[in-house]
Amino acid sequence: MRLTFLWFRRLMFALLALCCVPAPCSMPESSAVSANSAPASREIIAYIFPQDRILEPNEINARRLTRINYAFANIKNGEIIEGFPHDAENFAVLNVLKRTNPALKLLVSVGGWTWSGGFSDAALTPRSRARFIASAVSFIERYKLDGLDVDWEYPDQPGNGNTFRPEDKQNYTLLLAELRQRFDREQTRLHRRLYISIATGASSKFLQHTEMDKVQRYVDTVNLMTYDFYVGGPSTGHDAPLFRNPADPKHVSVDRSVTEYMQAGVPERKIVLGVPFYGRSWGEVPNKNHGLFQPGKAARGVHFSYPDLPNLLATGFVRYWDAEASAPYLYNPQSHIFVTYEDPQSLAAKCSYVTQHKLGGIMFWEYSNDSTGILLKAVHAGLTPVATASSKGN
Template sequence: MKNLLCLSPILLLAASCLPLHAQPITAARKPADEIIAYIFVQDRTIAPGEVDPKKLTRINYAFANVKDGKVVTGFAHDRENYAILNQLKQQNPSLKVLASVGGWSWSGAFSDVSLTASSRKKFIDSAMEFVREYKLDGIDIDWEYPGQTGNGNTFRPEDKQNYTLLLKEMRERFDREGKLLGRHLYTSVATAGDENFLSHTEMPQVARYLDSVNLMCYDYYEPDSDKNTGNHAPLYTDPADPKHISADASVKLYLAAGVPSRKIVLGVPFYGHVWGNVPATNHGLFQPGNQIKLDANYHSIVDNLLKNGFTRYWDSTAASPYLYNASQKVFVSYEDPESLKLKSQYVLEHDLGGMMFWEYSGDHNHELVNTIAQGLAGSVKPLP
């Protein structure tokens, strides 16, 4: 999951421009804050105790692929993993399990899938079959990105309207099937936090057909494309940041575009980005560097980096932590409990729909998950 940043001015869509035929989803969900975990284990089975279902409201299992216009499994152990995730409902009966379709690597078919009424029907039929076969609660569409090349994907100008049509028709089909099944079927999307994404979609209309818009407020800085270091998931904009980016800026863009606050789920990363050959000025923040290989998910940060020469610093303006190793000249931008506590407060203060994270295996002994759960509960004590 990636973000593409393009923060040039744009004429944002107004909520009043919604077409008259647009209707909100028919089954109201409980107005509780969502905690949505993306789980991406690839070609292995989920280990016992790896996922704590009591802290989650929803799991998006990543990724299902698209082949010949249909939703298909992506990895060898998906069948076993869907069964494992469904078993977690014994511990948390309100937990929902969705298949997330696409992602950065597998979004290449979406433009073709959404192009015509018949191609959309074929895809939606297969999505419904997928939900039934694996006893799921819905589908999350992670199209990266409509109207843009993404990872070298096919794209068209009409993706803008077809993205809306795909999600509208999926919502209508899921509503019909949900009545037969006696339960609500969920639809959601993962979206980039920039003006470029908004200019290539009709998010005020799209949001009406979704349970949540999972806003990816990370990857604002990436070493493979940014030659200077930066906070890759800041809550607020640091005035010293040349790109002037932040989660707060992204949320405000979506609100200004007409997306309801309760539909916005704030996305956070459980991994860091790493630059090498970074000078010591400002402990490496906003300094030149280059991409190097270093495991920097939160688990590795706690168990390895912080014990081996890396010092934690805090950008108080951005509310974002970072690491710097002066002897190795290595800079790491990441997320930790302090920053996530502040983001949880932000979600509550701005009446957002909740938080989601990419992805669960990056956590350290459920520390980040617990921080989010405690923060959204307004608690400072460990949850049971």
């Protein structure tokens, strides 16, 4: 059966409560960010995407975050501009959170899937790069931010029908190198550190179209989008499997992506593992292998928060745990609906992986999908296992 929008919305609400060019220019050594300059504690980075609404002051649990990436700023005529009408109000709300957590860093994320169309032009020449970077500095000063997250989806690839060029591969490096050089000067003037992060694709293709061994020198973290491995398509599968299930026809996993990034020259401590705070579903899935890796009609995922709606287990859904992939999933043999999602158990496994492999931390898309705080609590507990008495109740 095909899911109606309302049924899919209810399904997603409930499932998340189930579980308890030229070669790069030569840069001075001070412009590069060394692997050793990573923070002592691991990052917990929240992407926040309010769009057209104003954030509530108590909406964000700042104590459980190290960094907020506000999504998204847009690019117009080669310059960074506000993306939504209430961005100014929202930056003001987020800056107040630093009273609760003075170590919290606030960055703006520019681009994303929808607004990456201006990157290729902005990065094309020294003049266009300087214009883009100058606008970034102005934006950061205007809203009292701590840096910029560059979410170019994707260099030398069309993405969402974007302008792209073969030169993007080198220009991506140049843009970030020159941005780091300018930030080094500005942070001396502003008397505070200015951070640069990038959101990157988890595929081998992304690595083929970039110079990550060079790029990593100029950024503080590489926010690796290790999710959306199964988006649409004729077959069910895990959205963000930690390890590869041998039966997976796509052979995808978080572990494979991390390994490829390290082989491409990105230090472990700069890799921040991306996790999804949402789920996806397929209909018309045959009752075989509990619906996993079976044909079906995919309902394209929309991200939802999770209120208290009826537990799907009471309506015929069964939760399964794929021990090979370290990933949960749901299947209803009566309605033939399959659901892939993230839960506290899978997040605990990913936090353990981050610790064991000495990665930089966890980032997630996106905060409003976790209105109950269940998933954020799991990430915080997984990366800070020894909590102080004062933080246990936060």
